[in-house]
Amino acid sequence: MARMVMIKATVRTLGKGFLASSQDAFCEMLGNTASLTLVSPDLNEGTQQPKLSNKCELLLWGAEPNGVDACSTVIFYVESSFGKPGAILLDSHYANEFYLKSITLELPYEAASPLYFPCYSWICPTRLAHCGQPRILFSNQMYLPNETPTALLQLREDDLLAIRGDGKGKRVHGERIYDYDVYNELGNPEENQDLTRPVLGGSAMYPYPRRCRTGRNRIKTDIELEEPELAFDKVYVPRDERFSDLKKNLFMNAGVRSFCTYFLVCAKGRLLYRDQSFACIEQIHRLFADNNCHVSGSKKPSRPISKFPKPGVLEVNKDVWITDKEFGRQCLAGKHPVAIQRLQVFPPSSKLDTHIYGESISSITAHDLTPSLQGLSIKEAMNQNLLYILDLHDSFLPFINRINEQEGKLYASRTILYLTKEKVLLPVAIELTLPPKVNGEKAHSRVFTPDPSFCHPCLWMLAKNHVAIADCGYHQLVSHWLRSHACVEPIIIATRRQLSTMHPLHALLSPHFKDTLHINAMSKTSLINAGGKVEKHYSAGRYCMEITSVAYKSWRLDEESLPKDLIKRGMAVEDKSAKHGVRLLVEDYPYAVDGLELWAAIRQWVKDYLILYYGDDQALQKDSEVSNWWNEIREVGHADHARADWWVSMKTLDELVEVVTTLIWVVSAYHAAMNFGQYAYGAYTPNSPCMSTCLIPEEGTARYAEMLSNPEKFLLEMVPPQGATALTIAVLELLAQHLDEEEYLGERVDPRWNCDARVLAALDDFRENLAKVEAGIHARNASSHLPHRRGEAGGLPYTLLVPSSSTAGLTFCGVPNSISM
CATH class of the missing domain: 3.10.450.60 (Nuclear Transport Factor 2; Chain: A,)
Incomplete structure (x- = not known):
């Protein structure tokens, strides 16, 4: 008889409140619990199926508290020849979902280290999973497809099949289905014909990246259009892509504070029913709290609820916005330094x-x-x-x-x-x-x-x-929304659908996709939808998204690489003798100088990581998952560009390194530069108005004479009125701040995300390089010989590409791992 050995499993879940725990206890009383089954990396010689342990019960009620977590213990008895488990099957019959952080197995073998399974996933009732099959969980041992233990190959494929779906039906909360659709839900013609918007994606006239499919019903008057989701935060998002409860609370609290300020400003000015223009620029200044520093390194300030935080450009000098020097500087170091x-x-x-x-x-x-x-x-x-x-x-x-x-x-x-x-x-x-x-x-x-x-x-x-108004619109619509949020969404979907969680590339990219699908989904119901805040507060109005579709016609993933973007815009030339292979033609170009340092650090980390798994180009060419991933990005996610000749073949390691570096750059540093300066520069209306209500009068008209006699009055009539301005400020305050849960470049939520010591050492090198980048940025900002870094008044340094942020809030620095805001 085979000798039996014991394997102890410690299951770490997110702790629950009293009500949810009581519901778990009730389920256990009825026999509706969860079970775990270990999977051996070896096949059963007789059946040629993976060896399985006995199915053991997982009980959540009575789990031992451990900070915000709870730990449960499960004991397995397996044959001594079972081997080191390669996967775990989890079958849940609890009525409620629970958040599984990790499972640690203590192995019976001498000198064996604990086997760690980093999960960080919501476990929903099995009936919601694909075909009612249990969840498949893999350890932190990464495998390329052709190197996967034989017994795990089918499980690897089954796990991917479970989240692809079949493209049918309405998706519901708790599911983990990733599929594609066009942007056919932004309009709402059944409520009002003025809210009709074209379908974006799938046509030569309106090409667009694909979005995550929700499967909502089509409207009765046009089967091409999907019913819009009118309730805030009710759009389907695959369960693991949603904000954590902590982040959702932080986000909602920040929003409540910003919009409370908006309502108080409107009530004080009696603007709730009849909006009106500002009487003088000083009236704009009075919207903001005094002594409210948000420059890098400052402490998190407190402010009266009836005042907005003072924007950085106003805090430096209330008149600096009007100077030509500041106008030029912001083309290189403002919230939109990528258009020049x-x-x-x-x-x-x-x-x-x-x-x-x-x-x-x-x-x-x-x-x-x-x-x-x-x-x-x-x-x-x-x-x-x-x-x-x-x-x-x-x-x-x-x-x-x-x-x-x-x-x-x-x-x-x-x-x-x-x-x-x-x-x-x-x-x-x-x-x-x-x-x-x-x-x-x-x-x-x-x-x-x-x-x-x-x-x-x-x-x-x-x-x-007027240039600032056009630039403000292009920044928000194209450089920010399209080039980061929209163009990345289908790449996230392809990554989840085609790369197994045990694939090293999935493990590398996963933290860089955190919360992006969720923030995009919320944008579609409150920002970029017909009649949403973007249409209401930017001059382009109902044509905002059409403009992004036209811009997408010239989008190229390869030119999202920072060096190639700089060369394309003529801001740099190739120079192999230069530090990063390119020579800037404006040496004092803060976004580019800091960005190239970050780009180089990211690229080195990506190269160091991938070379550990791909010894040569042939190893990459044998990787069926990367091949499927790349094909799906090109042919489905960005289908309207599928036939373009600029896509790389993805046959060499250098090509993979370049693509992955570009992706990480876009979702981290590029997005940080586009997003987190919005409040510092954009909240002060005279500096960066998002809308004009009138054009410049023609010479010889009565309006022209009025303008010359009182330019300030004309300017204040030209920009949005008080209530609209206050609402824009509230939105920018919410979008441009970091929350306490933020994960910054180089950080990992779990230090045991990978079991390879070489990988962890390479990550430490990356962090050291980021620290050097940060020190270099601060040193350049302290230089008196670089006029574009701090501006004419010398008070607003360019810190948007500083990798870290010491506090939450409007810090004007910090590069998150992902497009998480």
């Missing part, structure tokens, strides 16, 4: 159809620029890489007529900037354009310069404001 390009052709021209939009050549002339070029000709300035452009012309011009029929008003803009001999970037000409009234005729363009003999200072200020 080097001017390589003058005059700039459009790529739009001239039969519709008229002459493609810009109206900006050499006469407009020469006075600001310090004695240089345009050709000389371009040859010396001193001219740059913020070109939002083609992105908006096709929409301008429709946009301007709404409340919000917008121009298609071009802004040319000059890098002076003092190495300061300054705007030197702005072109604001409206489409021709008749197709093919010349567009209506107006050019403004800082020369007071050519352009009244009031006009120059207002022209900069």
Whole structure:
């Protein structure tokens, strides 16, 4: 008779409150509990099926408290030849879900270390799982598909099949089904025809990344459209992608505080029923608390509930926003430092159809620029890489007529900037354009310069404001939402569907996808939906998402790489002798300088990690899961770009390293730079208004004379009124802050996520490199020779790419692992 040995399992779950624990106790009384079964890595010689232990009962009632967790003990008896378990089957018949953190097995063999299963997953009743099958849990031992122990191969496949679903039916809370759909739920035409929006994705006219499928019913009047989910936070999200209860509470508390401030501001100003413009800029200042520092390194402040925190740009100097130096600096170190390009052709021209939009050549002339070029000709300035452009012309011009029929008003803009001999970037000409009234005729363009003999200072200020409005919209819609949130969502879905949890690439990427599907789902019901906050508070209005669809036509995953993005925009050139293989043409470009340091650290970590599992290119080519993952990203998740020739073949380790580095860069550093500066720069309306209610009057009109006689009054009538501004501030405060539960770059929620000591050593190296990056950023911010780092007033350093954040709140620093806000 075979000798039996004991294996002790310690099951760590998240502790429950009294009511939930009582329900567990009731279930146990009825015999509805959970059970665990160990799976050997070896096959049974007779049946050629995996060896299984006896099924042992897991009881949650009476588990031993351990901080916020609870620990239960399960004892197994297996034959001595059973081997080291490679998987655990968990079958739950509890009425409620429970959160399983880990299972630790104490093995009977001499010198055997405990076997650890990092789970971090919600365990729902088995009846909700695919075909009623139990959950399959794997240890922290990573395997490539072709290296998986034979007995675990089918379980590996079964675990993936369980979360793919069949593309049918309505998804319900508790399920773990990952599938794709187009954006067909943003509109709500059954409530109001004005809320009709096109389907995004699946057509040449409106291409788009895919979203997570929810399977809600189609509306009665159009079977192409899905019923919108009108209740907040009720959209289906696979269970493990949802916020933790702690984060949800933190998020809701932060939202309540922000919106309470909004309501108090409106009540105080009697704006609840009739909104009105600000009477003076000082009235905007009074929205914010005094002495409310949120610059990196500051302590978390307290403030009166009736006041918003003071934005960083206002805290530095209440008038700095109006200067040309600050305008130029924010193109390199503001909330949107990724739109500026080097001017390589003058005059700039459009790529739009001239039969519709008229002459493609810009109206900006050499006469407009020469006075600001310090004695240089345009050709000389371009040859010396001193001219740059913020070109939002083609992105908006096709929409301008429709946009301007709404409340919000917008121009298609071009802004040319000059890098002076003092190495300061300054705007030197702005072109604001409206489409021709008749197709093919010349567009209506107006050019403004800082020369007071050519352009009244009031006009120059207002022209900069209109550029800021267009830039603000492009930042939020394209650079922020589209390029990070939307384009990453299908990649997360493909990762869950095609890479086993025991795949080393899944383990590497998993923390970088935390909470993204949930924050995206909430955005679809309150921010980017028809009539949502984005449409209400940005000039593009109902055309916001269409604009992102047009932008997606030119999206390329390979160009989301920071070095390639800089080269594409002409802000850098390839240089193998340079530190990171590229040489910046504006040396004092804070986003790029800090970003390249972070990019290099991320890339080194990715390379060090992946080379431990792939010794050569052939090992990658044998990996069926990575091949399926890459094919699904290209052909399903980003199906509207499936036939593009820029996708890599994914046959070499270098290609995999580049793609994974790009993904981690986008969800961590890039998103941090796009998101967490929104409040510091955007909450102060004069600095970065998100909407204009009127255009600049034409010379000779009565409105033009009124504007010149009182520019401040005109500006305050042009930007959103008090109530709308307060609501925008509340939204930005919520979105731009870190919560206490945040996990930052280099952090892992579980130090035992991987059992390979070489991996853990490489992660320690990554953390050391991040610390060096952080020290370098602080050193550059302290330099008096880098004017773009702190601005003219010297008080708002560029800290958005500082990897860590010592506190929660509006810290203006810290790079989270994922798009979690």
